[in-house]
Amino acid sequence: MATALVIGAGLAGLAAAIRLAQAGWQTTLASKGLGGLPLSAGTVDVLGYAPALLGDPTGRVARPFETAAALAAHDPSHPYAAIGADRAEAAVGWLRDLLPELLTGDLKTNITLPTAVGALRPTCLVQPAMAAGDLAQNRSLAIVGPSQLKDFSPELCAANLARQTWQGRPLLATAYRIDLPARPDEADSPALAYARSLDQTAYQRRFAEAVKRRLKDEEAVGLPAVLGLRDRQAWLEVQESVGRPVFEIPLPPPSVPGLRLNDALTAAAQTAGVRLVLGSSVIGFAAAGRRLKSVTLRQAGRDQAWAADAFVYAPGGFESGALSLDAAGRLEERVFQLPLRGAGGSRLGGQETAADLGRLINADYWAEQRLFAAGVAVDQAMRPLDEGEAVFDNLHIAGGLLAGAVRWSEKSGEGIAVGSAAAAADAITGRR
């Protein structure tokens, strides 16, 4: 049987590994740690904003894959150009169908959800527990949070919602507090403690009762995203007791919906037959010409050469340490020293001068920080390119390492990760 090694346990690595295993490849996933999923909102963002393309000042995207196709045509160095918007759409659809209990959305249109500070964030797929937050459905909202949870201020969330309109109509939002710690007598209860308590039926009722007592005549109830970690029905129990639609609002990390997605994907990988080797860093490789023969895995201080027929490298970007910029201005990809490109395909890597860094790092915090568009340019098989030639024939890149997009600005992280993972896996297995 043909063997594949996937490096990285983020969304990209997990998705690629599952797809490879499903196609009958003997697949191992090696990663030094968890990926960004447990820290992320737990939604699947494909493309939320494209101000340069859409002309209107907010650049809010309504139809994510349609706009991704236009973006790819407008900027051939954008990851969606190599991936292809239709392949990305198929891949995101595949992910939704893989996790039907956890992801919902029609793929055609973005859903707009309130964030914890009351912004209106567009995303493509959401978790069922979040769906009633869709502003297209409900406009009169109660925002409720426990006083013991410092990462959610219903007052800030509601006040900002109430300052905005949605499709020409004002939003109504009222903040309420409940006084209910996650564990008895706690003043500072973290989100995860709430989620674990909300895995229990008795606590679900207490929580729902406390919420219900506060409400007036609002259409729907926004709650911090803590409605159960293991119990996927917890939010439904709460909703039933509250007696009207409830929805989760994602919080800063660690994020309960992000953990749910991570757990579900990890379980799906195991079901598909992926062998997971966590706690192992790739620190080197051996190649013959354009053929990558093995990578060196360091595990518990022991180094081991790991051979495979094909490799998917999905190590993330700067946030996971796969890309680094050192004190002397050296910008590099850490394992393979792959050639790097920036926004618009500009050449990067090696020693950046102070002037280069001045262009990459803007002194205005709110301006686009082009440093974070740095990464690896690829062909349609997701193979890393050097001057238009693949560096290795059997090494494929997926996820945060791809060059050409500042994902948090455009809200495109998961779409690029899943799309490139599928493109990489399909190039390996020959699936079309």
Place this chain on the structure above:
Amino acid sequence: MRKLNADVVVVGGGSTGTGVVRDAAMRGYRAILVERADLAQGTSGRFHGLLHSGGRYVVADPLSAAECAAENAVISRIQPAAVERTGGLFIVGPGDDPDFGDVFLAGAKAAQVPAEEISPGAALRLEPRLDPKLRRAFQVLDGTVDGWQLVWSAAASARLWGGQILTYTEIVEIIRGSEGVRGVRAVDRKTGEAIEIECGFLINCAGPWAGRVATLAGVRPVEVVPGRGVMVAMAHRLVNRVVNRCAKPADGDILVPVHTVCVIGTTDVKVADPDNLAIPRAEVRQMLEAGEALIPGFQQARALHAWAGARPLVKDDRVDDSDTRHMSRGMAVIDHAARDGVAGLVTVGGGKLTTYRLMAQHAVDAMENQTGRRHPCRTADEICPGQTPGRNYLVSCRLQEREADRLDDQIICECELVSRRALLGLWDEFPQASLDDLRRQSRLGMGPCQGGFCSARAAGLACATGKADGAQATGLLRDFLANRWLGLAPVLYGDQVRQTALDYWIFQGALDVDHLPAAPNRPAEPPAAEDQGSPPTRRQASLACSAGPAVAGEGVSL
């Protein structure tokens, strides 16, 4: 227009001016301090944090050295909570001249600066991260000092003695009569209100801006050469004592442990405008390389934040003005009656934060020399209010406090252990405060994550407790993030790039703060924090952030 009157007006709320208003008030004068921003937002909040033992000056400037040694003891006693008595080391590294150690010891002895040689092995036991190839080591009484705590406690003492302090008030005109100074005109920068203060005397303590203030009085120019210094805070205390290089003073030869971090500095570059201090990446790199000479591996350590301050050096004709380090660091007290025939005016410049009390004493003495009235200076005798005698700051103080209230309070900023109650207490005390104002008081957002987790919580708390509405709280958050960035961008490398990516994921990815109404890319209403009384213009906003650790001006170059 508001009219006030006083015996003496003090311009500038840095360490010098605050020391002067305290001294004058304690001598019985009706004194008013006027500061254009907040207290300690000039050089006194953007310095290196070293309470000098005098060791640095024993060779080149023994008089300064002796003053430092004496004042170090006084400040540690009268403002104990502002000072951590860390102790310090002077290290002769493998590349340094070992004979300089003898010159150093002789100088210390002559200047009465306590210094004692210890073996390299003993030095390494005290500070295991030092270069193991070090050749000689000397122990001194260096300490570290929090400039804000120092200035606030001196201000509290001044108020107790009847002194008045006007912040966010800028002197725009000095009124002269035939006899000399008669008063000043000022503007309240938050309300725009004009203020006129009638006074018989003016003491100019405007630090690097002292030349400009002197110009308002129409006297012969006082030449102040701002010498910009860049400092970099590194995550954690790589050392627990101040570490100095035992050689001729140069750039980046001191590492100072302050609170939870340690600070390497500084450079010294002559600049034209103290309102516009760049933090060039090249200077940051120079600091890191200098740190490497003290602590091997320094460049791989994580940098958190950079800032710049301007040394308020009064020009001394004896040295070339391109070299500000070797100009007189000693204090300059200019009696304008003698110098220019303008009575009622004294300018104070130069000096160090360590010797601020002594400078203030000389300044008020100079005033009394002119006026002929004499009162003894008592500032060294009295402990400032709110301080427990003998209880100096310890880095573990916060931990002790949190240990006491951990079960019944929330921690808003985990990096710096700022509790909800502590933050709300400060907010009640300063209802107009921006998150940056609260940061200077509490260290909110100054740790490794640079506000990644605490700033949204603090904005949420403002909204929850009715201190701000949604627009104002959003403005507070956005201003805070933008201001933190000024000191982060120049040190963006290594682990701080990872942290920055995580913070962007949080603020833009998960919270979409960039698309809340009143974003800069969508000019709508002005940011709410501004109506709240935080600085009204962009330049002022950058000023507000710049009391550091942060940076001055808009001119952050990389």
